[in-house]
Amino acid sequence: MTGQTFLFQLLNGLSFAALLFFLASGFTLIFGLMRIVNLAHGGFYLVGGYVGLTVATATGNFWLGLLAAPLAIAAIGLFTERVLLRRIRGQELPEVLLTVGIAFVFADMSLEIWGGDPRSVPIPGFLRGGLDIGFMVYPRYRFFVIGCAVLVGVALFLAHSKTRIGAIVRAGVDDREMVSALGININKIFTGVFIVGALLAGVAGLIGGGLLSLVPGADTEILLYSLAVVIIGGLGSLPGAVVGSLIVGLADAFGRALLPDLSYFTLFAPMALILVVRPRGLLGRQ
């Protein structure tokens, strides 16, 4: 592998990691606080992408799509948490089955509304084409995706570690009952975190729709990658989502380049290995 192809795959891995981070961060925050494995997260992604695509195409404005996708999915997230999940709070099996059910409903409705052909989000002119970084040219849009993930990651980190709401969320991860006994309505915190997670999945859908394509099955595929991220990084850990996204993104890019026939193996073998050595993930709570 030459230096240039190495760098090329490195950037591919980083931009995929950036996309995964949008999904995994919300996924891991929701799990950490509410102990819900939201298997509808891939559905949030795909529907977010389609909604954003529709708005972006209709208005000819990518940024309106980027606004519409998270708003639509946040509303769906609000409904999912308030109306559906709240009824079965704390019952793990019904919670998982419900999120699987939502995922199926989303998948079928998407197929009905947007059809089965792969669709791509039209990206704005100035993000099209390549950016010459001296010794090679690399797609501008992928730099944009990386930049967005870094911005969102920093914002999430600051909100999570420096604000009182963030401290309440972390306290809720430690001991939900005690947070409630202090006079704080933990249900509102649950709703808020679920909405943030859904919103980020919606953003990911639109951004991913410009990077990959939106197609039936993309929801389960991205969900699988996100699960690998949070298992490797540690369920419930935000820094774990960063580390996990980088590992999965890079393993995927280099796996595809070096051992194309074994790309799933190069991705899931490290995951299995980490599960054996550190069942809670690299940065999971002890």
Place this chain on the structure above:
Amino acid sequence: MLKIADVHANYGTASILRGVDLDVASGEVVGLLGRNGMGKTTLVRTCAGLAPPRLVQGEITFDGQPIHGLPSYQIGAQGIGLVPQGRHVFGSLTVLENLQVAARAAKDGDDGWTLDRVYGLFPRLKDRFNSRARNLSGGEQQMLAIGRALMTNPKMLLMDEPSEGLAPIVLGVIRQQLQELKTQGLSILLVEQSLGMAERLCDRLYILGEGGVIVWEGVPADLNADERAKRVHLGV
């Protein structure tokens, strides 16, 4: 201030409390004693609105308002500060964050609890403000659990076995700090297994005994003189 009347509570199908009556007047420190497994924690959790257990009969009023059946966050917001058994500090948060999370402004006119006032009562917490709560000693965690409850500006503290697992010297410090709270006029329901700390701190005592009912009540001096009650109900 707190009035518990004919409270029956179950854990699953097991009936734990079968008609408990107890009250705490404003500014009073009341001890609830009893051996392990008599239902003291069940009573505390019932008052705090935590489930399980499940209240099946009876009434709990606080400041004249019924609070049974309310979600725990509303009970907390009405002014009952819980210091739970096992402390339950937020281990991954720093001492300062534990206190900040709990902070709620006092009702109008009260000069309420602030960070400085809590640090004044527990100087040890100020020294360790930036440590993660899980790295504190048992005594420090207990102080943090009390300080955290105070930050909600409660009208009353509900304390479940604060002396559990603490060395006598640490216990002495915490007792003095509770004495200080009492002097400041805070109402406390103090749940303990043994007479030790409650004897010197409490104005009145109840013993929760076999059958999930109050089997003795009176002032500490009377209990101290009552060898039979101590032997039968506290196993001393």
